[in-house]
Amino acid sequence: MRLHDDLLRYLADTLSWIPTYPHSKAEPSSGLCMWGITRIEVDGAHVARAVFSAWADLLSLGPDDLRLTGSYVNVQSDRRARPRGVQAISLEGGYQDVHLSRQAVVSGLRVLATWCQEVADSGGSAYVVHFGV
Secondary structure, three states: OOOOHHHHHHHHHHHOOOEEEEOOOOOOEEOOOOOOOEEEOHHHHHHHHHHHHHHHHHHOOOOOEEEEEEEEEEEEEOOOOOOOOOOOOEEEEEEEEEEEEHHHHHHHHHHHHHHHHHHHHOOOOOOEEEOOO
16 A cells, blocks of 8 residues: 655654654654654554544545645745856745545545554554555
């Protein structure tokens, strides 16, 4: 199952509430490692299920084309007049518009919530793995 990277960034503050285990460490952490493997085990499964279900419920109320605020980006602009021989870089920035299908996002979040419930019910014999972006 795949969820768009920009969606995970949009949800990042609430994903940080989930107790997790990064692949590189044996001790618990929280949230998803964006550039590595993260496990959601039984101790984080209830929180993860609640977070993914809550987002699915909230986003299901949105329009078919979800428009979310993405990352802030800078773009180089050379619209400023400058004296001859002077090189300058001017940066302008703004937030990206992220367009996602409501149906795909909500469906994916509900599947994740179901998997997390299965982990919670497994008694520690199952986990969800996130492989990063």
